[in-house]
Amino acid sequence: MTILFVVAILVFLIVVHELGHFALAKLFKVKVEEFGIGYPPRAFRLGVVNGTEYTLNWIPFGGFVRLLGENADAPKEKGSFATAPRYVQALILVAGVTMNLVAGWALFAGALYAGIPHAVAPEDSHGQARLVVSAVIPGSPAGASDMIPGDEILSVADSASGEEALLTPEHVIDFVRARGGKPIEIRTLRGADEIETTIYPAHSVIATEANRPAVGLGLVLVENDPLPLWEAMRVAMPMTIDKLVVVVDGLVGIFRNALSGAPALEGIVGPVGLVGVVGEASQHGIGTILAHAGFISINLVIVNLLPIPALDGGRIFLLGLESIIRRDAPRIIVAGLNSIGIVAIIVLMITVTYNDIVRLFV
Secondary structure (H helix, E strand, O other), X not given: OHHHHHHHHHHHHHHHXXXXXXXXXXXXXXXXXXXXXXXXXXXXXXXXXXXXXXXXXXXXXXXXXXXXXXXXXXXXXOOOOOOOOHHHHHHHHHHHHHHHHHHHHHHHHHHHHHOOOEEOOHXXXXXXXXXXXXXXXXXXXXXXXXXXXXXXXXXXXXXXXXXXXXXXXXXXXXXXXXXOOOOEEEEEEEOOEEEEEEEOOEOOOOHHHOOOOEXXXXXXXEEOOOOOHHHHHHHHHHHHHHHHHHHHHHHHXXXXXXXXXXXXXXXXXXXXXXXXXXXXXHOOOHHHHHHXXXXXXXXXXXXXXXXXXXXXXXXXXXXXXXXXXXXXXXXXXXXHHHHHHHHHHHHHHHHHHXXXXXXXXX
């Protein structure tokens, strides 16, 4: 069932991406020769509508759009991608990632509507909010403990008097502020395990508030209650932007590690790894599955915009160069770059899949 979930997510997101190319090509009168679900070899033809052949193919991991004159060595003819103005070509290419961006937002909205953990203000709580660790400052009293982001705070108590703080971020901050240097007992929940930790609030933990005792924890109230549809759609917008930033930061970190000689691909999850991720998400309901699908869609946005030959970003980059030099790039060079890009993508997928399989046995 988990494998079917993964296949369904990948097919949906890639078909949505290709629908973006398809819609803009149709809008600008560029002939779409084939719209395929899955990858060749072909299983059977679904039909032909307005000159476009619709097919179902045997490899069920996505889909594709075949445009007239799309290949670098294709002859130029009326209605082809190659003869369209460069701005039209760029719009057709950008439409794919735009659809993935919209799909990511829609999936996040659906996740919030179905119900996933989300931050709430104390006044907006419906009485079911949980206090959760959102960050741990390195080198702080909390950083020296075993507490990690995601831990749920069950209680915060004065070790001497037994007095407990109300479980809201503001009350816990005030509670800690009044007990500099005194032991505080913090009880947390991680998975099914309860953990008790004694922490001594210290000064200079927060650089901008050196005189205020603190333990170095970021705290947030979290609820799982479903949001109304319009509220879910509104909250999903900043959520989508936040995930875009997370993915970009992750890619920058990968390149930085690669340049410094550190392992660059160990944190990347491929199709095999997605089975485990989605399998774990499925235990927490449909909302969590939709949120993971939304995050995958956002990943596709950023990855496809990378200036790598054979990806949309590489083709857009080439169009930009052609616009600057005011002529088409030599076809043999374009074809060679695309071949290099395809080989690089295949090698990357093999490497990532190998890492996924190794992690299964570690």
